[in-house]
Amino acid sequence: MGELAKLPNIGTVVETQLNQAGIETAEQLKAIGSKQAWLKIKAIDPSACYNRLCGLEGAIQGIRWHHLADDVKKDMKDFYRKMR
Numbered sequence: 001m002g003e004l005a006k007l008p009n010i011g012t013v014v015e016t017q018l019n020q021a022g023i024e025t026a027e028q029l030k031a032i033g034s035k036q037a038w039l040k041i042k043a044i045d046p047s048a049c050y051n052r053l054c055g056l057e058g059a060i061q062g063i064r065w066h067h068l069a070d071d072v073k074k075d076m077k078d079f080y081r082k083m084r
Contacts, residue, residue, distance in 0.1 A: 004029065009055035009065050017041045017048075030060050035079055042083070050080045 003025055004015040021040035023029050029037055034057035041056075042048040051065070054076050058065030068076070 004059075007059040008063055009058045014041070014052065014055065017044055020044055026059075029056070034060055034076070039083065050077060053080055 001012065002015055002019070004010050004018055004023070005012055007026060007029075010018070018024070018029065018037065018041065021037065021044060023032060023037055023040070032040075034053060037056050038048060038053040041052065054065035054068060054073065057072060057076060058068055061068070
């Protein structure tokens with residue numbers, strides 16, 4: 001288990017995908033942001049879903065994605081719908 005898998009919402013599969021996308025540290029994830037990180041994962045795994053997007057944002061904020069603020073969830077949902 002690497003550094004990223006220690007963040008909330010990030011398991012070994014997502015950590016591997018992030019690594020494949022060139023994101024290997026929490027600082028890199030924070031710098032690129034959840035939306036761009038998700039787009040990089042989606043290029044590798046077309047099944048990347050809304051929950052994964054929210055999971056990345058939760059990881060950046062240090063919380064489980066279920067606890068994201070409603071306005072953040074709405075922003076993530078709008079972005080996801082545009083990018084599908």
